[in-house]
Structure formats: structure tokens, C-alpha cells
Amino acid sequence: MALPTHASTLERVWHRAYQVICALIFLFLIAPILIVIPLSFNAEPYFTFTEGMLKLDPEAYSTRWYDLLLTFGMQAPEAPRDGNWWSDAWENAQWINAAKNSVIIGFFSTLVATALGTLAALGLSRPEMPFRRAIMAVLISPMIVPIIITATGLFFFYSKTGLANSYAGIILAHATLGIPFVIITVTATLVGFDHSLTRAAASLGASPSKTFFSITLPLILPGVISGALFAFVTSFDEVVVVLFIAAHDQQTIPRQMWNGIREQISPAILSVATLLVIISIALLTTVELLRRRSERLRGLSPG
Amino acid sequence: MADMTADVAQMRGSQEKLTTADGKPLKVALAAAQARSKRRAFYLVAPLLFFVLLTFVVPIGQMLHQSVYNPDFVYKTDVTTKETTPIMVNLRNWFDENPRGTEPEEAAYEALAKDLVVLREVKAAGIAGTRINYERSGSRSLFTKSARKAKKLEAPYKEALLDVDDEWADPTVWAAMRNASSAYTMNFYLAAIDKARAVDGSVEAVDEKRKLYVKLFMRTLMLSILITFLTFVLGYPIAHMLATLPLRYSNLLMILVLLPFWTSLLVRTTSWMVLLQSQGVVNDALVGTGLLADENRIQMMYNQIGTIIAMTHILLPFMVLPLYSVMRPINPSYVRAARSLGATSWTAFRRIYFPQTIPGIGAGALLVFILAVGYYITPALVGGADGQLISNLIAFHMTKSLNWSLAAALAGLLLAGILVLYWLYDLLIGIDNLKLG
Structure with a gap:
């Protein structure tokens, strides 16, 4: 908001103050996320900048906490770093195992959430859909209902049905939590979707599935991918349900972090946090690019 | 567009009956087509709706059921075989026959003593005691201790049980057992708003230091x-x-x-x-x-x-x-x-x-x-x-x-x-x- 040339001194001062206030709020938003990055390279087991770090002394920085992520839980962490060492790390390092579990659970729950969610969003965005509002409210509710209530319910349900302590149980639960995000992003892409395109395809003799795969899907794909990424992040970041229904040996990254924070917080947590921040930056960039592409495809923005 | 056609059809309906190419009245054909597209839209949503009902709505329903249902004082479920054995049968009968506020006499103590023997046999004294403990703290040990000695109890049962622990004479224990004797109860909701049932069955606030x-x-x-x-x-x-x-x-x-x-x-x-x-x-x-x-x-x-x-x-x-x-x-x-x-x-x-x-x-x-x-x-x-x-x-x-x-x-x-x-x-x-x- 540019200030007009006829603004009074008071207005100029206020405008400047407003900009400073906004800058401070933006700092409040972003600083806590970025602060963990330099701190994760701390050579000392502290959570603050040591004097050496402030003087940019290279000695005060190290990658020891990242190294700890690899070696923690290994059988022979001191062995020379050859192929055997790496396979030992791959097999036994706790954080690597947690990451493997998180990726497997995240992948399958995303698959379920995206497939079912996209299909449902197609139905929901049809004007003739019956009970649209009520059904939408039910499908979005996993996002609104506090996670502790969902986890409590799943705990009772799974202990009766035998899904407790199983990967299938966690995947189903995480898929449920991711579904609202898929529905929201895909229905948002379907707003303003030109239905005459599908009618044109049908009138040219395409079967409904052919129409879906070669006309509808390419157009809504950015929304579907954004939704899938949201669903993946939801699963990748979820800890409460896992704490309630997973077995002891089913560690995931957030669960391992949770334990680490509650028991003995070490800078190793900060190095995990840094890696997660980098992942979230990558995901955000992807989603932003997709959103712009989608707007361009649908002719909503000039460039 | 469909609505417009319907309007036009209605407007003309008085003059002549519009039909589709195969001779069906237009109104009927249109209604059928609209119903079909409604169904189609619903079929797209149905799998997800079913999924969310199963993995979200049903579990929450089960949680709500758990909030009004606690059978720990009614039957014991074996962890491995899933078999359920009724417990506290005699005492529950006594509660059914005698209204709230009846002074527990020898018959009540006899029922309790018999039930304690069963508790000992099916190893449910801890669970049943915990259930009573929710309503009146300090009751769990009373149950485990008494169940251990249950076999040796002899008539007159009242004296015998009071010999084991004179807390059995406390009317709050009996009120708590009466509350727990039916599996369906609103008492947990009462507890959640810092209320409890008094000995005479009325709802009252819990003491100041337990309000939380x-x-x-x-x-x-x-x-x-x-x-x-x-x-x-x-x-x-x-x-x-x-x-x-x-x-x-x-x-x-x-x-x-x-x-x-x-x-x-x-x-x-x-x-x-x-x-x-x-x-x-x-x-x-x-x-x-x-x-x-x-x-x-x-x-x-x-x-x-x-x-x-x-x-x-x-x-x-x-x-x-x-x-x-x-x-x-x-x-x-x-x-x-x-x-x-x-x-x-x-x-x-x-x-x-x-x-x-x-x-x-x-x-x-x-x-x-x-x-x-x-x-x-x-x-x-x-x-x-x-x-x-x-x-x-x-x-x-x-x-x-x-x-x-x-x-x-x-x-x-x-x-x-x-x-x-x-x-x-x-x-x-x-x-x-x-x-x-």
C-alpha cells in the first residue's frame, strides 16, 4: 500500500510504524523455524548460540548431531565407513528405521486418501449431488475433531477389531486424517471447471473412464497432487494416533522426536528438525508451483 | 439447462403432452435422468463416505459408548479366550430387590461374601475393585484384600467381613457398588463435571480439593x-x-x-x-x-x-x-x-x-x-x-x-x-x- 503524496506527517510516521510492526510479526512467524538450522550445527550439546558460534569460529560448528542420527542404534558405529557400515546403518540405525516406517505409512495412507478423496470430490462438485452439505461436513470432520478424540476412538475400535499394533491400522487412520485436505484442494480446483469439456469428450464418443483420464484428470492434477502432498505431510507429522494404537517397535519420525523431546532433548532433535524444515520448504515450493500452474490452466491469472 | 426444459414442459403441459423420441412423457424421462445423475454423483462419494464412517464415525461412536458403559463390576472378560463370566451376581440381585437407602443387613453381606469368592476364582478382584475405586478412592485394596480371605469367611458374614476390614460398614462403599452394579451409567459424565452421586442417589458436587x-x-x-x-x-x-x-x-x-x-x-x-x-x-x-x-x-x-x-x-x-x-x-x-x-x-x-x-x-x-x-x-x-x-x-x-x-x-x-x-x-x-x- 503506497502512501499518497499528500499524506500528513502523522500518517507518514504511522505508516512507517505499521511497516515495522508487520516486519516484526513476519519475524515472529519465521524466526522460530529458521533458528533451528544454525543451532543444529552446534559443536556443544547446548540449545543456544555459544560464543564461538557467534564469532563464526569454524571450530564451534560441527555435523556431529547429524552423524548421531546415522549411528544411533547401530551395532558397530565405530567401524570404518565402508559398505558394511552403511548396511549396518540402514538395518539398525533407529532414526533410519523410523524414517522408513514413516515413509511407508505416509505413502500408503496418501494413496488411499488421494484415490478415495479425488473420486468423492468429483461427486461432491456435481450440482446434482444429494445431501451435499451434510456429507461434506462428515468428510471434513476428521480435520476439525481434536486428534486426541480421534485417537481415543480408534484405540477402542482397534482393540476390539484386532487392528491395533498393525501397519494397516495406522495407515487407515492416517488416510482418514488426510482425506479432508484432499477433498478441500480437489474441490477448490473443480470450482470453475468447465464441464462442457467433458460433454464435448462424451459427444465425440469417449467412454466415461477415457474422459476422466484424458480430459478431467490432467486439468485437476495440480489440485490432486497438492492434496496428496497435504495428506502425506499430515501422516508424516502425526504422532498422537501412533502413540495410541501402534506397537512399541513401530517407531515413526514424529514418535521418535516426541520421545526424544520428553525424555532427554538433545541437539540431535534439532538436526532432525532441520531436515524436516528442508522437506517442508521443498513441499511448499512444489505446491506453490502447482497452484500457479493450475491457475494458468484454468485461466484464472494473467501469467 | 435441465430446469429450464422442465419449466417449458410444465408451461406447455396444459396444452399438449410433450414426449421424448421413444414416446415416454418428457416429465417422466427427465425425472429418471435426474435421478440417474444423482445416483451417479452419490456412487462417486459412496466409497469414501463408507471409509470415513468405518474409520472415523464408528470409532467415535464406540468411544461415546465407552463413556456410558463400564462392565467391570458386572462381568469379567478373559483376555485370551474372550469368554465373559458374570461377577457380583448375588450382590446385584440384592440391589435389585432392595431400593437405594436400604441398610445392608446380613443377606447383603452374605451375597457380597459369595461374590468375593467368585472374584477370587476368576481373578477379577483387582478390576472390580478399580471400578469401585473410580467412585470412591481407596476401594481397590479393600476388594483385593477381602477377596484373598473370601474362602475362609463364615456366617455371620457381616461380622466376618467387618473383621477383615471395617471399611465395609461405610455407606459410601455400598453406594458406589450400587452405582457400578449396572454396566450403563451416567456417572462418568457426572465425574467429568466434578459431580458425584451421594449415598441417597442425589447428585452433588465433589469436595473442593477433588474439583478439577x-x-x-x-x-x-x-x-x-x-x-x-x-x-x-x-x-x-x-x-x-x-x-x-x-x-x-x-x-x-x-x-x-x-x-x-x-x-x-x-x-x-x-x-x-x-x-x-x-x-x-x-x-x-x-x-x-x-x-x-x-x-x-x-x-x-x-x-x-x-x-x-x-x-x-x-x-x-x-x-x-x-x-x-x-x-x-x-x-x-x-x-x-x-x-x-x-x-x-x-x-x-x-x-x-x-x-x-x-x-x-x-x-x-x-x-x-x-x-x-x-x-x-x-x-x-x-x-x-x-x-x-x-x-x-x-x-x-x-x-x-x-x-x-x-x-x-x-x-x-x-x-x-x-x-x-x-x-x-x-x-x-x-x-x-x-x-x-
């Missing part, structure tokens, strides 16, 4: 209101800046709002722990610049301040995004018109700009409030003792005290509140307008 839950509900409510207000105060200026800057710049600044949104909750909570610790970055910076003496480092973590700061930060994007989407389309010429008509910039903001942003404030505030009321992770990690919210207590009863029915009752009350707010949100804003970035 209402206070915690109130604290959750107050903290959520405060956090919602803080996100509004912080969110409004930056949403305004984002909405008024040219798109090129605002898209860049928007990243600063969206990145926290995409970052793991645990990462953001960890960051605040690092910042707010007494040996953390904020305190170090204050001490380093001489604003604070080393010995008065501020305690900002493991108390309410920690919960408030971290939750405000985490929920801020949920306020900024709805505000932004309302502010962006506001036409700047209204404010300019007000200014040209002589309004000061404050008046123009207060009378012209602000009223147009109220829908965004409503949407953001309701969303932040709904999310804040049910928060668990952040208060659990940075909250300490007095920064805990109701969710933390639910988790405590689920994982530590194992009083699942009470946890379910607390969750039921929280859920009821959330659903009312959710309904309000749908009514005022519409779920369709929920946007993510």
Missing part, C-alpha cells in the same frame, strides 16, 4: 479465547499488508506465512522450546544485551506463557489465510472515496474498511478457536503443570490412570462443544469456503 475438570474446561476456554485474540491482533496487520501489496511482493511474503503452516508441528514446538528455555536463545539474548540480569532469567517454558506463545505462533496462519482471502478482493476505492469526502484515515478504516473484513475475522477466529480448544501436543510438551488443556487430561486418563470411561466422557463433552462450533462455522461461513493456502 470444570476448572480445566474453563482454563481451556480462557486460553483458547486469549490465543484466538492474539492471533487476530497479530494476523490482522500482516493480512492487510499481504492484501494491499502488489501480487509480486505479496506472493513472496505469503511464503513466510505458508512455511510455518507446512512445517511439522513437532518442529515448531521444539523450536519454541529451544527459544524459550531459561538457558535458551531469548533469555541469552536478553542477558547478553544487558536488558536482563543473569539471575532473573524469565521462566517462559513449562507454564502457561509457553503454551500461549507456541500455540499463537502455530495457529497464526489459520487466522491470516481467511483474513487475506476476504481482504484481497476489497476495492480500495471505497476507502479513497471516504478520504476524499473528508474522513480521517482512522475514520475511513473504522467505518469503511474494517466492516468489510468482519466475515474474514469470523472465519479465522472460529477456525483458530476450534483448533485451539482441542490442542494436545504443544501443551503437553511446553505447558508444564499449569499450561495443560483438557486434551492432556484425556490423554492422561487413557494412558496413565487407565480410567478409560472417564477419558471417554471428557472427550464426549469436548466433542459436543467442538461439534456445536463446527455447526456454527458451517452455518456462518460454510465448509466449502475452507481454504488451504
